[in-house]
Amino acid sequence: MEVLDDVIAAARLVPLSEAVEVNPKIDRTALHDDLDVSFVPMAAVEALSGGIDVSTVRKYAGVKKGYTHFRDGDILFAKVTPCMENGKMAIARKLVNGVGFGSTEFHVLRPRAGVDARYIYYFVSSQTFRKEASGHMTGAVGLRRVPSTFLEEQLIPLPGIERQREIVAELEKQFSRLDEAVANLQRVKANLKRYKASILKDAVEGRLVPLEAELARREGRTFETGEQLLQRILEARRKEWKGRGKCKEPVAANTAGLTPMPSGWTWATIEQLTYLVTSGSRGWGDFYSDNGVLFIRAQDIKTDALNMTGLARVDVPVDAEGSRSSVNANDILVTITGANVTKSALVPMLSEPAFVSQHVALLKLTSSDTAAFVFNWLVSPANGRETLEKLAYGAGKPGLSLEQVRALPVALPPQAEQDRICEEIERRLSLVRGVESEVDANLKRAQALRQATLAKAFSERDQLC
The missing domain is CATH 3.90.220.20 (DNA methylase specificity domains)
Known part of the structure; x- marks a missing residue:
């Protein structure tokens, strides 16, 4: 992370509005009613990962009113609770015809010339930024939103474009290792889920413990x-x-x-x-x-x-x-x-x-x-x-x-067999729960490390105030 410290130290602090245009106005000159565009509801943006599903296509005529407009390279920032706190942010990429419309609960951040969209995404998606944004939400409890003025006024360390790319490259190198570890942990969770299902299936279909009928036959007794x-x-x-x-x-x-x-x-x-x-x-x-x-x-x-x-x-x-x-x-x-x-x-x-x-x-x-x-x-x-x-x-x-x-x-x-079945289910599932607990703890550690990396990448802004 030394490269990040050196790069950030050379950056200047500017309001975010100098780095991006917040909720830019739509240019309708190239848009017509029959134009296919991507449609992105809030559910299409993943929490924390930056993933976004742009596969849903609609005609411009059906979305030109009542939805938020954006284009390739814009950053979508969920402004409403709890989506913002959960980290629903993403860079819009590979939009149909380069144009998208989506939920009105998105703020749109359009990078200005000389600003890397990935640099902005990592800054606004960090836990530090989201925590600060949460403290500035307005509106009724349960439906609070981040005002656009908060975004415009937030200070961001803004080095030159080449240095921004250095920071992004270093972050993504470290995140790729984390992502690989997380993917392995998720595979373990999926395997545990399948194993639990197989335990239950064998149990309730008579294959987990000896049948009471078979035991009674061997022991020469009734049941x-x-x-x-x-x-x-x-x-x-x-x-x-x-x-x-x-x-x-x-x-x-x-x-x-x-x-x-x-x-x-x-x-x-x-x-x-x-x-x-x-x-x-x-x-x-x-x-x-x-x-x-x-x-x-x-x-x-x-x-x-x-x-x-x-x-x-x-x-x-x-x-x-x-x-x-x-x-x-x-x-x-x-x-x-x-x-x-x-x-x-x-x-x-x-x-x-x-x-x-x-x-x-x-x-x-x-x-x-x-x-x-x-x-x-x-x-x-x-x-x-x-x-x-x-x-x-x-x-x-x-x-x-x-x-x-x-x-x-x-x-x-038979009741005696039920008792043995349930005891064996509990024995096996208790082992599964132990492994699951360890996997979940490691997933939390990975997420904490990701946020710590982001915090360190932008931490020098406080020292430059």
Whole structure:
């Protein structure tokens, strides 16, 4: 980094507006309605990497009003929270006909003569710059924006063009090494994800531990089969029925098209294994409180586990149905609407009352002993999750009905085999989580090193003030 220190030391500090034109006016003289142009929504710009997808093409007639204009070589700078804080900045390159239009939440920085676009990109995308920009945002909470005046007035060390290129070359040399390391770490994460999926698939299809039927045969003893376990659960369900009228028998699994079960296993449905499948009441969002009971939303189970950090709280409405949507240990939660649909959680022991939102299905198992296996079936990508995703994304807005959840087929092994399966799943996945934790820590270190490199590259500007 010595070359960067020497180069920056020789630079002069100027307002950013002397290096770039902020939000330049559009020159329409060469544009006509039938002209193909690139279209770049906010989602097309990656966070931190500088990646940008310019493959979407639209006619100029359809974008000439209501969108931000830019051209090849311009820097796009997300001005709105949280996109700016997340580092959504990029250099527009390879635009169709050299012209692009996109989200109005972009500021456009056009380098002036003698200024390298990459030098500007690295400066404004650095964590140091973004942190300062965040402190100057204006507007309402949740929709704050960086004003263009902030960009125009920020000081930037600006050496000559050749020296700018030296800095960029040095940064990119170091970043290429980092990018290679990050790519290797991402490959490890992808392999771990596939390994987890294979563990779950083998587990819930009877290939992870010895079958109870086989062990019983070897040991010359009898055992409770999955079918016998199901009948025991159904009998308990009838005895414990607290609804109106006579207990309605749940619908059995439609086995047409389902794979044959291992010896001693049977097919069941979620409805057969539960005494209640419900969801939270509507309108509880109006009762958020600092001191109420825990309120579990879809975002709290988006990792297939209940994240207790940042759980909302509500004051239970006086006329609420209360216990119907209350959550207890060994209940299963399934997201039924929104971007996280099918994401699930097995509820651990809770130290205080909790309820679910209307976007989360609550499954109460008749036998809590089956909860762990049923959960693993639900989240197995090749089994329960695959079926639920087909239902959720079949048509229109992603979503599941409670009837679809109740009718979901579930493989049911003998209880003793379920216990062994879940123990082995936990043993193997605990090892995976350890590796994942180390990979994530190294990814964070790589990102921190990248930001430290950028900070060092431009740090001398404070000494020159």
